[in-house]
Amino acid sequence: MLQGEEIKQLIPQREPIMMIDTFYGASETAGKSALTVLAANVFCENGQLREMGVIEHIAQTSAAYNGVKNKQNNGEDSKPKLGYIGEIKKCQIVRLPRVGEQLVTEVVVTAQVMNVTLMEATTKVGDETIATCQIKLFEED
Amino acid sequence: MTKEEIISKVNALLAEEFEVEEEVITPDANIKKTLELDSLSLVDLVALIDGEFGIKTNGAEMSKVLTFGELYDFIAGKIA
Amino acid sequence: MLKDDFFTIKGKESSGDGQVTYHVELNADHAIFKGHFPGNPISPGVCNIGMIKACAEEEIGASLFIGNMKQVKFSHLITPTENKELDIELKIDATDSEAIKLVAAIVKDGTKFMDIKAEARKE
Numbered sequence: 001m002l003q004g005e006e007i008k009q010l011i012p013q014r015e016p017i018m019m020i021d022t023f024y025g026a027s028e029t030a031g032k033s034a035l036t037v038l039a040a041n042v043f044c045e046n047g048q049l050r051e052m053g054v055i056e057h058i059a060q061t062s063a064a065y066n067g068v069k070n071k072q073n074n075g076e077d078s079k080p081k082l083g084y085i086g087e088i089k090k091c092q093i094v095r096l097p098r099v100g101e102q103l104v105t106e107v108v109v110t111a112q113v114m115n116v117t118l119m120e121a122t123t124k125v126g127d128e129t130i131a132t133c134q135i136k137l138f139e140e141d
Numbered sequence: 142m143t144k145e146e147i148i149s150k151v152n153a154l155l156a157e158e159f160e161v162e163e164e165v166i167t168p169d170a171n172i173k174k175t176l177e178l179d180s181l182s183l184v185d186l187v188a189l190i191d192g193e194f195g196i197k198t199n200g201a202e203m204s205k206v207l208t209f210g211e212l213y214d215f216i217a218g219k220i221a
Numbered sequence: 222m223l224k225d226d227f228f229t230i231k232g233k234e235s236s237g238d239g240q241v242t243y244h245v246e247l248n249a250d251h252a253i254f255k256g257h258f259p260g261n262p263i264s265p266g267v268c269n270i271g272m273i274k275a276c277a278e279e280e281i282g283a284s285l286f287i288g289n290m291k292q293v294k295f296s297h298l299i300t301p302t303e304n305k306e307l308d309i310e311l312k313i314d315a316t317d318s319e320a321i322k323l324v325a326a327i328v329k330d331g332t333k334f335m336d337i338k339a340e341a342r343k344e
Binding site: 012013014016017018042043045050051052053055056059082084085086088089090091092093094096098130133 | 253258259261265266270286287290292300
């Protein structure tokens with residue numbers, strides 16, 4: 001498990017737009033991360049994390065999965081590659097998370113071709129699913 | 142599954158997903174051109190084929206498949 | 222939250238077919254560009270969604286919750302240096318206030334940077 005500053009080994013994003021604070025690890029085809037919503041979060045408004053924050057948290061969970069794979073393939077010292085959201089489909093946000101709540105997101109790889117990864121994401125607060133989506137991540141070489 | 146079954150399944154699936162007429166999907170036609178795939182949407186094709194036929198395709202394999210004829214053969218080889 | 226901070230609205234135009242175009246300008250000095258990415262500022266995809274949302278809210282005159290994004294496609298990266306000025310094209314069908322249909326794109330000089338199909342409701 002990686003937390004806080006250690007997350008920077010896996011993803012290229014930096015403050016104020018780091019949207020994961022814990023990475024639980026990755027299997028061959030899945031990764032899991034968490035974010036506790038703070039009032040100071042750049043995507044927080046009136047005590048709620050807005051849609052943009054939820055989606056960025058999902059995107060960075062995907063990026064962290066890629067970061068783990070990158071280290072496995074290219075060595076522990078490999079820096080995280082720059083990556084971007086290529087596409088989002090079927091994104092349902094049931095409700096916005098509130099300050100103090102912890103989002104836990106799991107991404108599962110559906111398919112991967114070259115530097116494009118298609119994943120299914122599920123975000124929960126406790127047992128409650130608050131968001132699901134398909135996300136396509138594009139990574140620079 | 143016979144080759145004919147693979148062909149009809151693939152054609153129906155791709156025509157619906159990528160919104161083209163089934164008639165334009167012929168064995169010699171180029172997949173990317175016919176379906177207007179860009180670098181981002183090739184992965185959608187792989188996900189669709191994998192899901193439908195219960196196979197696992199990696200990106201390197203797929204980059205060698207250029208025409209629909211090659212795609213039918215590729216799937217037939219995977220499920221054989 | 223992004224309006225008048227991450228970006229500003231410079232003007233708007235309506236065309237006859239129900240489309241509204243907002244002219245916007247990015248704030249290259251915003252802190253988000255320091256973290257996305259250090260030394261290589263690129264507008265995060267979610268901020269592009271956020272700018273569209275802010276313009277839609279401006280147009281409707283109410284806060285929106287976008288609970289259903291059917292498809293969002295990012296075709297080109299937006300950088301605050303190369304793409305400071307952008308056009309946001311909106312088509313909004315608010316007939317059903319519980320499922321406001323939003324179709325929008327960010328474009329400039331013939332380049333489409335992203336487009337979105339979504340359903341939102343007023344908050």
